[in-house]
Amino acid sequence: MAVVLGPNRYGKAETRVVRVTRDGEAHHLKDCNVSVSLSGDMEEVHRRGDNAAVLPTDSQKNTVYAFAKKHGIGEIEEFALLLARHFVGSQPAIHHARVEVEEYAWERRGPHSFARSGAEVRTCVVHHDRDGTTTVVSGLRDLVVLNSTGSEFHGFVQDEYTTLPPATDRVLATAVTARWRHVPPDGGEPYDHGKSYEEVRRCLLDAFAGTYSLSLQQTLFAMGERVLLTRPEICEVRLELPNKHHFLVDLSPFGLDNDNEVYFAADRPYGLIEGAVAHDDAPPAGPAWD
Structure with missing residues (x-):
């Protein structure tokens, strides 16, 4: 052998x-x-x-x-x-x-x-x-964003180990890691990578802020979709969105109500949502994401 x-x-x-x-x-x-x-x-x-x-x-x-x-x-x-x-x-x-x-x-x-x-x-x-052959993947990490309302999470699978209650008004926060693959230039002028970066970043932020979210997965798709529909030089977006959980603090022992005002920000464990959003005719990625 x-x-x-x-x-x-x-x-x-x-x-x-x-x-x-x-x-x-x-x-x-x-x-x-x-x-x-x-x-x-x-x-x-x-x-x-x-x-x-x-x-x-x-x-x-x-x-x-x-x-x-x-x-x-x-x-x-x-x-x-x-x-x-x-x-x-x-x-x-x-x-x-x-x-x-x-x-x-x-x-x-x-x-x-x-x-x-x-x-x-x-x-x-x-x-x-x-x-x-050249491939360029731009990106960012640790872009921390938060919506203090406009997010729900319910209708999920419940088994014998489920304790999470349905949420109809929750804080949605994450630290975005995003990477986006450029379409190879077709013999034209090279990309303005600085402008492209700023515009993609703006698309990610606008989509996060403007999406009424029923799940972080839905928000992920909306962020990637906004980039692809706005920036023709991008053919695929990959996102990693850790769910930075915010839990309501029980203030009843102190005789106080807590109407979605005081939260405990937990750092771990956390849900990690990952996904790719691409044009259906995007060129093969090859080793681009490696």
Whole structure:
């Protein structure tokens, strides 16, 4: 029975890079976390320890820093594309590059003073093959949203272990993780990834706020649908919505009513609702979501 090498990749994970662009007295800040994974003709290094085809992960880290200096960091999708194309184009043994970038937002407080802006993180993952196939998945995580009414949950299955009472007026809160896949450009102008990101984010927020929800699943679909009906450059949206439960506090021991006013915000355990919403003619995803 033969033993064969299966799928494999290697790279440098979580290279933190902060790029300051000095425009006179006004400075601009980009704070990113970059992870690179490369795959290709790696049989010899795995079987015999022959490193002739291996680009050291330290070199990958240095490339991130050098590209931050040479090219700056604009939209994170464009920075990831530059890196992915570079690694595939410059290394004969590398057939596929995966570059993931997280961006941490800073709020301007002066010409050269900044404050971290909440917990929300912008994300992207770029895949690039030697045959020129490229996929871009943009996204965000930890976008915390809450509706204080306009949500119900009832009519669900009840078995011998069910204790949850039906709810006709509840708080609905979640921390959105969303990823959306771009349609490959059809020979036209490259996407404005910055504008696309802001518009998709707005669609997600508008749909969450504007949906009278009978379940978090219904809200998930409404959020993905709003993006797809509004943004032609997007063909698929994947969402992870943890249900941040808010339970009414029993104030009767203190002689007080609680008319949906005082809640206990529980952090765990929590329901986790996940789903994909796509155009029925969306092109195959390939490794895009990996």
